[in-house]
Amino acid sequence: MKMIQCEQLAKNFGSHKALQNITCAIESEKIVGIIGRNGAGKSTLLHILAGYLQPTRGTCHVFGEKPFNNIQTAANTIMIDDRLSFSNYLTLEEILGMGADFYPNWQGELAFRLLDYARLAKKAKHEQLSKGQLATFNLIYGLASRCALTILDEPMNGMDEAIRNDFYRAILKEYIAFPRTILIASHHLQEMESILEEILLINEGVVIAHAPIDELKQQLISLTGPSHALAPILADSIIYTKKEIAGMTTVVVEASKLFIQEDVLQKKGITTAHLSTSDVCMYLTSSEGSDIDAVFD
């Protein structure tokens, strides 16, 4: 059975359609990147999965049950974001000390070692922490809880680069030690993509792609060549971007729609290049004809 199953899931906030149609299935024990532009609906989806929000339409099952107001979901899920709140009367040490009361797999010793490593003061209060320290503490809490479904919404926001790299590795090591489903929503795809297995790409409340990371990366390809040589090849292709400099054109198109061998292209003076995963995601989610230059024309 799938860990997460969403069918035509939609969520409206008044007249605003945050999620329009999300259909996806996520298997257990995978690290999945939830990627999308600002306002794509990532957080709304994660809030529904965590049982914080009720969908407007469609269905959502986590562990085979509807997550909203569900004690089983609550016991097996943790959602980490910058709105996570703890009592202001408690020190970090006290918060971590109580983790075992809520989460059966709680790793208290690991939590304190990570706290030390991140140079967070045990006696500090949660509300006194800086933005980056808060994110670090929340992430430590999320990892130590070892929940079967661990949801991290922008977990690295405000953290400096060194600590971000350390904690991507911490997520990976914890996952290897105790495999679980980890969903990470982030705008820093480039720095975290190596630890991901799959990407769920969302745009305007709709799933654009859900694929293993390497498959997604190879979905688009960049071609550069003389404009007259490119034109006949591209007749049937969707062109994601097009730049022309001195008679040479560079386009980004779907790799699967090109039925031409690389050496044939080469003879026509056309060179191919692969894109980074974050570029592929950017092109797949940018609206047609969107070009910042056009704003200034």
Next chain:
Amino acid sequence: MYVNLDSTTPIYIQIAEWLQHEIVADRLQTDDKVYSQYQLAELFNINPATAGKGLTILLEEQLLYKKRGLGMFVTTDAKERILTKRRNETLTKMAQNLVIEANRLLVSDEELLALIRRTQEGLK
């Protein structure tokens, strides 16, 4: 250890290439046990599934063999097979680039062949 995983080649292919490199360099020899997908994941800071895909490539090319419950091991002629493949593929690709560049520079076929012969003489 970290390798510099570049951003455009799929990571599992980079892992497969790295393993082949280790075999060519004799750091992994016939019947040696190869890293598990979890060891590779830790070494390169990558998802274990991605590391597994890299190992599968070598398994499919019969550069590795599996022993149930024990892991994967290097096959007898793995190194020789990698070298043969690289000679064929890499050299063909380089020859292709050479010809394309020669055409671009309006070098005739005779001139190009003469250049290759002269280069060979020079390196003897």
